Amino acid sequence: xxxxxxxxxxxxxxxxxxxxxxxxxxxxxxxxxxxxxxxxxxxxxxxxxxxxxxxxxxxxxxxxxxxxxxxxxxxxxxxxxxxxxxxxxxxxxxxxxxxxxxxxxxxxxxxxxx
Amino acid sequence: xxxxxxxxxxxxxxxxxxxxxxxxxxxxxxxxxxxxxxxxxxxxxxxxxxxxxxxxxxxxxxxxxxxxxxxxxxxxxxxxxxxxxxxxxxxxxxxxxxxxxxxxxxxxxxxxxx
Numbered sequence: 515x516x517x518x519x520x521x522x523x524x525x526x527x528x529x530x531x532x533x534x535x536x537x538x539x540x541x542x543x544x545x546x547x548x549x550x551x552x553x554x555x556x557x558x559x560x561x562x563x564x565x566x567x568x569x570x571x572x573x574x575x576x577x578x579x580x581x582x583x584x585x586x587x588x589x590x591x592x593x594x595x596x597x598x599x600x601x602x603x604x605x606x607x608x609x610x611x612x613x614x615x616x617x618x619x620x621x622x623x624x625x626x627x628x
Numbered sequence: 629x630x631x632x633x634x635x636x637x638x639x640x641x642x643x644x645x646x647x648x649x650x651x652x653x654x655x656x657x658x659x660x661x662x663x664x665x666x667x668x669x670x671x672x673x674x675x676x677x678x679x680x681x682x683x684x685x686x687x688x689x690x691x692x693x694x695x696x697x698x699x700x701x702x703x704x705x706x707x708x709x710x711x712x713x714x715x716x717x718x719x720x721x722x723x724x725x726x727x728x729x730x731x732x733x734x735x736x737x738x739x740x741x742x
Contacts, residue, residue: 546729555718555736557671562730602670606729614659614724615686616731618670 516541520603520619528627531593535601535622538585543609547579547586548616550602557602560588593626600624630654630723632734640740641711648707649737651721656701659724661731662694666717677704677721711741 517540527533539547546564550557561570563579563586570577574593579586590597600621607615631654641647651660660677674694675683683696698704708715721734 548730550733555738556720556733559730559732562726564729604671604731606731614661614676614728614731615673616661616663616671616722618672620670 516605516607516615516617518603518605518617518619520601520622522622523620524623524625526625526627527593529594531626532589532591533593533624535588535590535603535624536585537587537603537619539603539605539617539619540584541605541607541617543607544581545606545608548604548606549577549586549588550604552600552602552621553598560601590624593624595626595628598624598626630657630725630732632721632723632732634721634734634737636737637735638738638740640742643712643741645711646707646709647711647739648705649719649721649739651704651706651734653702653723657723657725658701659728660698660704661722661724662696662704662706663720663722663733664717665720665736671720674706674719677706708739711739713741715739716741 521536549560561577566581574591577588603619604616633652635650662674663671665671674689675685677698679698695707719737722731
């Protein structure tokens with residue numbers, strides 16, 4: 515069974531801090547790893563990673579994948595209160611009857627104080 | 629990304645009744661999915677909505693409880709049948725994009741069953 519584990523489960527920081535969120539996974543047929551930000555109901559897409567060692571960046575957010583060690587990290591620099599949210603890591607399965615299935619981690623609750 | 633809408637945005641229902649949730653996408657997509665997020669939990673895949681054939685359900689979810697329709701490549705419905713308080717959750721549809729490497733979510737339906 516596919517499994518995704520995120521750490522830490524929650525994190526409290528002050529504005530301006532840098533945070534690193536971790537995601538480790540086990541999946542039978544890896545297709546891609548996705549990061550989402552969830553503030554209310556809908557997860558908002560952040561990054562899609564398929565190749566090891568290639569950093570994806572969007573403003574203050576960046577992410578990288580290590581397919582050998584089966585993990586990914588999401589970095590947020592110079593955090594702002596608007597970064598407060600649940601960050602979800604998910605792995606997309608490529609194989610058979612699980613094709614297209616996303617398996618989610620528990621999420622990391624990030625709280626940024628002014 | 630795709631523009632995805634869901635109706636209703638939220639609802640409060642009595643136990644024993646049924647609710648049908650609609651998901652509309654702004655362009656044709658091959659893959660549509662339905663997820664559930666119970667309070668304090670991460671997202672769990674209910675089923676893959678297949679156009680022109682029966683949905684593919686994940687372990688623990690059955691068609692009698694969660695019937696799904698997919699009449700065309702831009703629309704799907706999920707019905708939550710014979711509801712109980714345990715069905716109180718956020719229900720989300722998603723679509724596959726980027727050659728199947730990415731998934732984008734609709735705004736979600738927050739369901740409360742009394």
